[in-house]
Amino acid sequence: MKNELKTDFKYFGLYADWVKRMNSSYNSLFAAESEAALGKLEKISFPTIKDEDWRFTNVSPILKAGFVPATKNDFSEKTLEGKINAEFYSGLEAHKVVFVNGFFSEQFSDIKNLPENVFIGSLKKASEEIPDIVKKYYGKTLVNQNAFELLNEAFTSDGLFVYIPKNVILELPVEAVFIADNAGGKMISPRNLVIAEENSEVNIFTDYSSSAAEMYFTNSITEIFGDKNSRITFLEVQAENNESYRIGTTKMRLKDSALLNHFVLTQSGKLARNNLNAELDGENIEAHFYGFYIAKEKRHIDNHTFIDHAKPNCFSNEIYKGILEDEAKAVFGGRILVRKDSQKTNAFQSNKTILLSDKARIDTKPQLEIYADDVKCTHGATVGQLDKEALFYIISRGISSEAARSMLIKAFANDFLEPIKLDVVKENINNRIFKTIEE
Amino acid sequence: MITIKNLHAKVAGNEILKGLNLQVNAGEVHAIMGPNGSGKSTLANVLAGNEAYEVTEGEVIFNGKNLLELAPEERACEGIFLAFQYPVEIPGVTNSTFLKTAIDSIRKYRNEPEISAKEFLALIREKAALLDMDNKLISRAVNEGFSGGEKKRNEILQLLMLNPKLAILDETDSGLDIDALKIVSKGVNHFRSPENATIVVTHYQRLLDYIVPDFVHVLYKGKIIKSGGKELALELEEKGYDWLKTDEVEAV
Numbered sequence: 001m002k003n004e005l006k007t008d009f010k011y012f013g014l015y016a017d018w019v020k021r022m023n024s025s026y027n028s029l030f031a032a033e034s035e036a037a038l039g040k041l042e043k044i045s046f047p048t049i050k051d052e053d054w055r056f057t058n059v060s061p062i063l064k065a066g067f068v069p070a071t072k073n074d075f076s077e078k079t080l081e082g083k084i085n086a087e088f089y090s091g092l093e094a095h096k097v098v099f100v101n102g103f104f105s106e107q108f109s110d111i112k113n114l115p116e117n118v119f120i121g122s123l124k125k126a127s128e129e130i131p132d133i134v135k136k137y138y139g140k141t142l143v144n145q146n147a148f149e150l151l152n153e154a155f156t157s158d159g160l161f162v163y164i165p166k167n168v169i170l171e172l173p174v175e176a177v178f179i180a181d182n183a184g185g186k187m188i189s190p191r192n193l194v195i196a197e198e199n200s201e202v203n204i205f206t207d208y209s210s211s212a213a214e215m216y217f218t219n220s221i222t223e224i225f226g227d228k229n230s231r232i233t234f235l236e237v238q239a240e241n242n243e244s245y246r247i248g249t250t251k252m253r254l255k256d257s258a259l260l261n262h263f264v265l266t267q268s269g270k271l272a273r274n275n276l277n278a279e280l281d282g283e284n285i286e287a288h289f290y291g292f293y294i295a296k297e298k299r300h301i302d303n304h305t306f307i308d309h310a311k312p313n314c315f316s317n318e319i320y321k322g323i324l325e326d327e328a329k330a331v332f333g334g335r336i337l338v339r340k341d342s343q344k345t346n347a348f349q350s351n352k353t354i355l356l357s358d359k360a361r362i363d364t365k366p367q368l369e370i371y372a373d374d375v376k377c378t379h380g381a382t383v384g385q386l387d388k389e390a391l392f393y394i395i396s397r398g399i400s401s402e403a404a405r406s407m408l409i410k411a412f413a414n415d416f417l418e419p420i421k422l423d424v425v426k427e428n429i430n431n432r433i434f435k436t437i438e439e
Numbered sequence: 440m441i442t443i444k445n446l447h448a449k450v451a452g453n454e455i456l457k458g459l460n461l462q463v464n465a466g467e468v469h470a471i472m473g474p475n476g477s478g479k480s481t482l483a484n485v486l487a488g489n490e491a492y493e494v495t496e497g498e499v500i501f502n503g504k505n506l507l508e509l510a511p512e513e514r515a516c517e518g519i520f521l522a523f524q525y526p527v528e529i530p531g532v533t534n535s536t537f538l539k540t541a542i543d544s545i546r547k548y549r550n551e552p553e554i555s556a557k558e559f560l561a562l563i564r565e566k567a568a569l570l571d572m573d574n575k576l577i578s579r580a581v582n583e584g585f586s587g588g589e590k591k592r593n594e595i596l597q598l599l600m601l602n603p604k605l606a607i608l609d610e611t612d613s614g615l616d617i618d619a620l621k622i623v624s625k626g627v628n629h630f631r632s633p634e635n636a637t638i639v640v641t642h643y644q645r646l647l648d649y650i651v652p653d654f655v656h657v658l659y660k661g662k663i664i665k666s667g668g669k670e671l672a673l674e675l676e677e678k679g680y681d682w683l684k685t686d687e688v689e690a691v
Binding site: 387388389390392393394395396397398399400401403407408410411413414415417418 | 487488489490491510511512514515516520521523526527528529530531532537540541542544545548580597601
């Protein structure tokens, strides 16, 4: 099996060539990590449907496609002019950071004046300017990496870096746009790192999209560190074209009294697998995880989350919802671990899916492992169609069935939308959800 | 206004209505009473067009139109309104958006222009005040987190806003305390006019102390077995339904 996969995996020979082609855009600070990752990759296999965590998501099309790591020479910023602005949340004043095929674009980014010692922008640049801070955190949430994580580590060149020092409240949000351009056959490996030190606050809105309908592969890693009393909002929109593949890994480590609101909206893509891993490594943490997925045709969206209650007195709230049409498939794996000493844990999990056709399908698997005895953990999963009684209620007021359906979908999406505090963003996300459903 | 002839209807395969006849004219209030399972709510739902109920026989003529041929939204646009026994919560859609959408849909059906925001606001404030409803409830999501009484009051607010020709109140009194009952009744009495009609479906007589009916009908096993004036309700309150059941057996 292992050998068979290795034949599919063509990256080893590519590495030296890629480093050469990368030239100055190669992040030499992590050369040792990259090479070590590549070495580890040789020894492990990519997951298959025989692995319990990947039972419902077959990644072999990604491996068979033979994607080649992207380089900065693949695209021209000139051809992107005029397209980029449309990607932003209109009317949102923010520090704007743009990445094309995983490479920071100075030209399109617009980072406003920053408070002292705050850093927003390119990870590569940060690793040159403030290497000590970057090194202190980079890769620290990654243990027992799977093959995709190692692949990112081996071939990443850049990504979003946000550093908010102690006691700083960043007033303007950060808006990070990741666009794939001229990316056919390419593997894009963004590597994002967010650090919110003690008593700091930051709001980050990220958006992944494509400039054309090409087949490519995004393999991202986002690490988020929330120190004591930090307040982080992180929203990720996955709006890549419907030929694209995505493996997205998000790993978080939170400390005492941190507050986190994490959102992920998957609205397109041929196959998307999101691995979200949150370590609640402190007391009195409040962490909210909101997910929303919309899939049509034969698309596939898999969200696997793992909330690790490593310390007592924390609250986690996880709500993942989705709407599936045609022959679309979705997967939800929700693992919650409450360790032996994590008393007074309060963990809530819910996964609800609306199937708008008979052939759409969701596989949902809650997994609660509780080793403490004084905890409150609840989980629930529902799968169904739009509520017929509710539909009747609305149309009995003279409203058309179509409008009634929209209203119920809006009602369904409300758990995702309501916690988004910034109205401009909330409105944008609301419109995206409706546009995607009505397409 | 509405003529129901020999109406038979099924729900989940069981025949509930078994030949119901009823004539309601403009300006009248009819109370439909009867024990549990007699078909009261079925009648209300069939008239509003709930697809869970299947009409197997009979006809319903509403202002000259064959009501059973119309979709629920068309019935609403023609002037049918059902106040639900169990109003549905719609998170994320505010009461005012919901009502404005409903009013505009009905106006569009009638080839009338949309209601202006200003006109709408004035209207909803007036009606909410009549029902002692806090203005905050107007901007809240439809029925979300409302108490049982607030939900029923909200049904009456919708009734007043949509101003239909025929209002059907399905157990609107259930779960209401006496103060809420008075307010809801006040709303219904405000709605009453020589141009419209009301069918009050209820289990108990007490609602009829406040909404005084012109006619009372007893529904039993899917048929109306006795009709009378408002005094019939009092008689039912006093004697229960058993004496009527006997009558029916004798009649058969």
